[in-house]
Amino acid sequence: MIAEYGQLALTFALALSVLLAIVPFYGSFSGNQRALLQAKPLAIGLFIFCLLAKLALVHAFLTSDFTVINVATNSSSILPWYYKITASFGSHEGSMLLWILMLSGWTALVAIFSKGLPLLMQGRILGVLGLINIGFIAFSLFMSNPFARSLPFYPVEGMDLNPLLQDFGMIIHPPLLYMGYVGFAVSFAFAIAALIGGKFDSTWARWARPWTLAAWLFLTLGIMFGSWWAYHELGWGGWWFWDPVENASFLPWLVGTALLHSLAVTEKRGTFKSWTVLLALGAFSLSLVGAFLVRSGVLVSVHSFAADPDRGIFLLIFLLLVIGGSLALYASRMNSVRSQARYQLFSREVMLWGNNVFLLTATLVVFLGTLFPLFHKELGLGTISIGEPFFNQMFYYLTIPFALLLGLGPWVRWKQQPVKPLLGPFSLIALASLTLALGTLAAMQSIQANLALLGLLLGAWVGLSALYELYQRLSQFGSVSKGAFKLHASHYGMTIAHIGFAVLVVGVAMTKTYSVERDVRMQINDSISLAGYQFTLLEVYPLQGANFGGEAAEIAVHNSKGQLISQLHAEKRFYQIQRTVMTESAVHARLSRDLYVSLGEALPDNAWALRLYVKPFVRWIWLGGLLMALGALVALLDKRYRRGSSRLTAANKSEAINA
Amino acid sequence: MRKLMFYVPLVLFLTLALFLLSGLFSNPMERESVTTNKPLPAFSLPDLMQPAQRWQPEQLRGETFLLNVWGTWCPTCNAELSYMTELKQQGVKIIGLYYVLPVDPLLGESFDLTMLQADVSNKLQQRGNPYQFNILDADRSLSLDLGVSGAPETFIVDSNGIVREHHIGDINPQVWRNKLAPLYQKWRQQDGSQ
Numbered sequence: 017m018i019a020e021y022g023q024l025a026l027t028f029a030l031a032l033s034v035l036l037a038i039v040p041f042y043g044s045f046s047g048n049q050r051a052l053l054q055a056k057p058l059a060i061g062l063f064i065f066c067l068l069a070k071l072a073l074v075h076a077f078l079t080s081d082f083t084v085i086n087v088a089t090n091s092s093s094i095l096p097w098y099y100k101i102t103a104s105f106g107s108h109e110g111s112m113l114l115w116i117l118m119l120s121g122w123t124a125l126v127a128i129f130s131k132g133l134p135l136l137m138q139g140r141i142l143g144v145l146g147l148i149n150i151g152f153i154a155f156s157l158f159m160s161n162p163f164a165r166s167l168p169f170y171p172v173e174g175m176d177l178n179p180l181l182q183d184f185g186m187i188i189h190p191p192l193l194y195m196g197y198v199g200f201a202v203s204f205a206f207a208i209a210a211l212i213g214g215k216f217d218s219t220w221a222r223w224a225r226p227w228t229l230a231a232w233l234f235l236t237l238g239i240m241f242g243s244w245w246a247y248h249e250l251g252w253g254g255w256w257f258w259d260p261v262e263n264a265s266f267l268p269w270l271v272g273t274a275l276l277h278s279l280a281v282t283e284k285r286g287t288f289k290s291w292t293v294l295l296a297l298g299a300f301s302l303s304l305v306g307a308f309l310v311r312s313g314v315l316v317s318v319h320s321f322a323a324d325p326d327r328g329i330f331l332l333i334f335l336l337l338v339i340g341g342s343l344a345l346y347a348s349r350m351n352s353v354r355s356q357a358r359y360q361l362f363s364r365e366v367m368l369w370g371n372n373v374f375l376l377t378a379t380l381v382v383f384l385g386t387l388f389p390l391f392h393k394e395l396g397l398g399t400i401s402i403g404e405p406f407f408n409q410m411f412y413y414l415t416i417p418f419a420l421l422l423g424l425g426p427w428v429r430w431k432q433q434p435v436k437p438l439l440g441p442f443s444l445i446a447l448a449s450l451t452l453a454l455g456t457l458a459a460m461q462s463i464q465a466n467l468a469l470l471g472l473l474l475g476a477w478v479g480l481s482a483l484y485e486l487y488q489r490l491s492q493f494g495s496v497s498k499g500a501f502k503l504h505a506s507h508y509g510m511t512i513a514h515i516g517f518a519v520l521v522v523g524v525a526m527t528k529t530y531s532v533e534r535d536v537r538m539q540i541n542d543s544i545s546l547a548g549y550q551f552t553l554l555e556v557y558p559l560q561g562a563n564f565g566g567e568a569a570e571i572a573v574h575n576s577k578g579q580l581i582s583q584l585h586a587e588k589r590f591y592q593i594q595r596t597v598m599t600e601s602a603v604h605a606r607l608s609r610d611l612y613v614s615l616g617e618a619l620p621d622n623a624w625a626l627r628l629y630v631k632p633f634v635r636w637i638w639l640g641g642l643l644m645a646l647g648a649l650v651a652l653l654d655k656r657y658r659r660g661s662s663r664l665t666a667a668n669k670s671e672a673i674n675a
Numbered sequence: 676m677r678k679l680m681f682y683v684p685l686v687l688f689l690t691l692a693l694f695l696l697s698g699l700f701s702n703p704m705e706r707e708s709v710t711t712n713k714p715l716p717a718f719s720l721p722d723l724m725q726p727a728q729r730w731q732p733e734q735l736r737g738e739t740f741l742l743n744v745w746g747t748w749c750p751t752c753n754a755e756l757s758y759m760t761e762l763k764q765q766g767v768k769i770i771g772l773y774y775v776l777p778v779d780p781l782l783g784e785s786f787d788l789t790m791l792q793a794d795v796s797n798k799l800q801q802r803g804n805p806y807q808f809n810i811l812d813a814d815r816s817l818s819l820d821l822g823v824s825g826a827p828e829t830f831i832v833d834s835n836g837i838v839r840e841h842h843i844g845d846i847n848p849q850v851w852r853n854k855l856a857p858l859y860q861k862w863r864q865q866d867g868s869q
Contacts (some may be wrong), residue, residue, distance in 0.1 A: 230724075238734075290681070294684060298684075301688070305691075308695065312698075312699055313699075314695060314698040314699060325699050325700065328699040329699065332692065332695055332696060332699065335692065335695075336692055339688055340688060340689065340692070341684065343684045343685035343688055344685055346681060346684065346685070347681040347682040347684070347685050348679045351678040351681050387691075387694070390694060390695075390698050391694055392696050393698075394697045394698055
């Protein structure tokens, strides 16, 4: 019965989203205040009913109600309760409901936290979000109902959750990722509202900034957790595969990053106006295109949900309405907009323009790399595939100028920057970067011109420049300690995020250069040394879990001096219901390196195949991502985002004086 | 001119949408075979059961047949044995190409023909034997030349030794009825006319 209530709740949610799409728009065009005021309660009601639907589905999973098809195909009675909750969004149907919950959640948040916005703007934004809600709720109800029953013939036991998804990383990865994807719907709605209103002053950009930051924060975390999960769950030590679905999450991230920077220009300088609007439309449009690619079966990917052309058609029509409609609106409204501001060649405007150029080139590279096989085939040119080497090479070439520019950017002032005052600090930073990079390699006893040296140089350049710039900025308040409390949170946020990028670059370059791996055959008490570490297989014993059996191995690791570093516990699990084998690799993580062991097949003569890795600096990759997310969080705490619009202008003025 | 610039994103998106639409109706798993409509690559490989007997493409001419790439290590291949045995009883000529898994001497593995033969006859006794005979592709060279990406895969080869179809995946009643049988019949009918 609960499942039917869930479906009922979702139906109510559909009705509310239709009202939300109609009533405030009616108010905005007729000037009816009462209609505009309905937007907020409608948005909150919409969220409540989506939440009820989601809870009903979770209930069905927790009680193992196998009459619900979705539960029967994705769960089992012996699945631990926390994975039952994961299973509720592990399938296409369930994840769609999660998506809807997030979307309605963002809609409700906008309704609650938009007191400072003019009523008209508020109504339009919520109206646009209502329209988007309609599309997804209707898709869920009519094309992929998570509550569908298989009565009267239902299975007594479920087919269990895909073992790959039975992992802590999978509990948090999809919700974070979806929060990010869907969060860009808010930036999108702000942009559309601005397009409808026809006013592109800096106010819309100021309102849109915190929401874009929040969405970007979630998307960054989601991508990081996905990468970390793949690393320790797939058993082959990779952390990014340029898989179409990963790319589908990376595309909105790249455009979202460009949007964050472009919004700053539009807000502070009133220029880049049409460009910023286009980016806001683009970030969410790419989220939608990504959702389409994953769910329509157009591309081959390890992540894809089962393909169904009907769903694909529905989503494509939705895409045409939302993206096509918004771009048509953009084209018809934008030709009247002109930017007034003037700026010199060497100015922050141009620096941020450069940032956008590189980020969008990267977007284009990923987009074409992902979709080129499809274009190629549909043009009748035959099948091809584009793999890692293409992406790696392109990103290699893009990262170098991007990082150089990133080191420079924060130092450069709006409008115009004289070159001379920067020469001193930058020769210092360049010298320090060179010393730091060579010093690190010297400590590793491996000085050579390789990718690691380049990565260290670029990382040091970006990181040191960010730190020095922060110091410089703080000193302007008189002394660093005085300035520490006066500087805006968003400036700290920027510095942290830029250091995060530096850390990421160092991590990628070092891991790519110095990782070593070996596939070995080991018997009990065999020892193998790899990169100065001694791996000894101590014992292998049978494993008994709730819904899996298998084998576990204990491996002792000693360093070159013979001291015990750690005892690693690697598992090879056999999930009984799905009849699949999964590796649970064992990782000993330190900032400087990971020791990584995965257990392979049993071999004749009581031996086992094992795969050993030593991966220097691999933690830095995720640390960098976490720092970027932390930067966004700190920036969000900036008081200026929460003040009324009148005082915000005053704050801008005082900042202009400080700068 | 400046006005038209703002229509560029819309035009680009609509073009993309066209591609996505046509992509919906084609199967991304489909790969065109590099070997279709070309003669079988040259080879000289031993028979699995009587290694003294060697097979060359010329010996396989004269009648349309199915060349089935398989191995006892492949569960799907084992599953299709019984249906293919039914096909054999209906008069379809099937020749096996036995795909030997790579062995890793580092792991103490070695290639043992006697064990393999025992394994294969055991499996064929259990599940049915659809094959006229099996060609042993010990170093996987013929499979490589044929563009085999995994087992099971099946080729339709006509009486002139030309590969006419490359089917990836198993053969089951549905696949046979809808896809392979019409092709097989078509080439079979031309056997006599040449």
